[in-house]
Amino acid sequence: MLLINKAEQIYKENFSRTVKFERAVFFSWGCTIGDCGFCYMSTQPKDKAAQETKRSTASILAEFILAKHLGWDIGFFTGGIGVFTPDELLVLLKHIFEITKEKIWLSVGPIPKALLQKYQPYIMGVVGSTETINPVLHKKVCPSKPIAPYEKMFEAAKELGLARAMTFIVGMGETKEDLPLLIDFIKKCDISKIHMYGLIPQKGTMFEHSPIPSQEEQAWWIAQLRIAFPKLDIQCGVWEDRAERLALLLKAGANSISKFKALKLFGTHVAREFERQAALAGRTFEGTLTKLPQINESNIVDQYSFDRELKKEIQKKVSEYLKVMEKNCKKVVLAQIH
Numbered sequence: 001m002l003l004i005n006k007a008e009q010i011y012k013e014n015f016s017r018t019v020k021f022e023r024a025v026f027f028s029w030g031c032t033i034g035d036c037g038f039c040y041m042s043t044q045p046k047d048k049a050a051q052e053t054k055r056s057t058a059s060i061l062a063e064f065i066l067a068k069h070l071g072w073d074i075g076f077f078t079g080g081i082g083v084f085t086p087d088e089l090l091v092l093l094k095h096i097f098e099i100t101k102e103k104i105w106l107s108v109g110p111i112p113k114a115l116l117q118k119y120q121p122y123i124m125g126v127v128g129s130t131e132t133i134n135p136v137l138h139k140k141v142c143p144s145k146p147i148a149p150y151e152k153m154f155e156a157a158k159e160l161g162l163a164r165a166m167t168f169i170v171g172m173g174e175t176k177e178d179l180p181l182l183i184d185f186i187k188k189c190d191i192s193k194i195h196m197y198g199l200i201p202q203k204g205t206m207f208e209h210s211p212i213p214s215q216e217e218q219a220w221w222i223a224q225l226r227i228a229f230p231k232l233d234i235q236c237g238v239w240e241d242r243a244e245r246l247a248l249l250l251k252a253g254a255n256s257i258s259k260f261k262a263l264k265l266f267g268t269h270v271a272r273e274f275e276r277q278a279a280l281a282g283r284t285f286e287g288t289l290t291k292l293p294q295i296n297e298s299n300i301v302d303q304y305s306f307d308r309e310l311k312k313e314i315q316k317k318v319s320e321y322l323k324v325m326e327k328n329c330k331k332v333v334l335a336q337i338h
C-alpha cells in the first residue's frame, strides 16, 4: 500500500482530482497484420480481406458526435493496420476534425514522416501500439509487428512537434524486472502518454485460457510509472468484468479510463459502478456514462458540411445508438422499482 500511497500523492501534486472517460474509436474489425497473440482481430476469419472489414463512415462519425455530447475525450482513432489507404484516412480525419474541432490521437501502425505531415493538421499525436517492451515476449506476442518501426515513427513525430503515446498490456508474461526497460523506452522516445491495459483473454488467441492480471499487478505498473514520471499522462484500460478495480488504479496514479464498452453498456449497473469507483478514489467524474445526453436528433448533423446522404446516415446511426442507451437506462430504473 506504501507504493500506492506514494503514487497517489505524486498524482495529487501534479493533476486535478478529476477523471474522464476516453473513447477509442475503431474503424475496422480486421487487420492486414492479423497475428498478434492477444488481439481479437487476429481471430477474425481470414476469408475476408482486411480492407473489407471497415465500419461505415456514418457509424464512425456518429460515435464521434455522441462522444462529444457525452463529454468523453477521444483516446485515439484506431483500427487494423493497412485497412485504409492514406487518402481514405485523410478524408476521415478531416470529417472527424469537423466534429471534434480538436486534433485527435491516431493509432494506425507505424506511420512514415511524409504521411504524418499530411495528417498533422488533424492529429495532436501518434500512438504506437507497442504492447510490451520485453524483446523476447514482444517477438512471441507480436511476431509481425516489430518495435523498431514505431521508434522511427516516434522520432519523425518528435521532429514534427507531434506528441507520442504508447500502449502496454499487463498480464501477457512480463515480469517486474522489465520495468527498467519500459522506463528507458519512455525516456528514449520522449513518450508523454501511456495506455496501461490489462490482458483480455480473447477466445481463439494464445491467451484464451490465461488468467486476467490482478488489480494489484495492473496498479503496480501504473504506480511505478507515476513515481518515475510525475507528469506522464497515464490512461488505464478497464474492461467491464473488472470495474471494481478502478478506484485502486486511479489511486495508483492513472489520469483517465478507457476500454469500457461505453455505448453498448451506457447507463447499465456496470457504468454506474465505474462512476462510483471514480468517487471512491476521490475523483470527480467529468462527462457521463449514465446520463442520457440532451440531443435534438432532428438537427444533430445540420452544422456539418458532409453531403446529404452521409448526414442522413449519421443521423440514423446516432438514433440507433441512442435507442440502445435509452433502453439500458430504462432497464436500470425498472430494476430499482421492482
Ligand code: SF4
Pocket (backbone or CB within 6 Å): 031, 032, 033, 034, 035, 036, 039, 040, 041, 042, 079, 080, 081, 129, 145
Ligand atoms: S497489428 Fe494491431 S490490430 Fe493488427 S492484429 Fe496486431 S494488435 Fe491487432
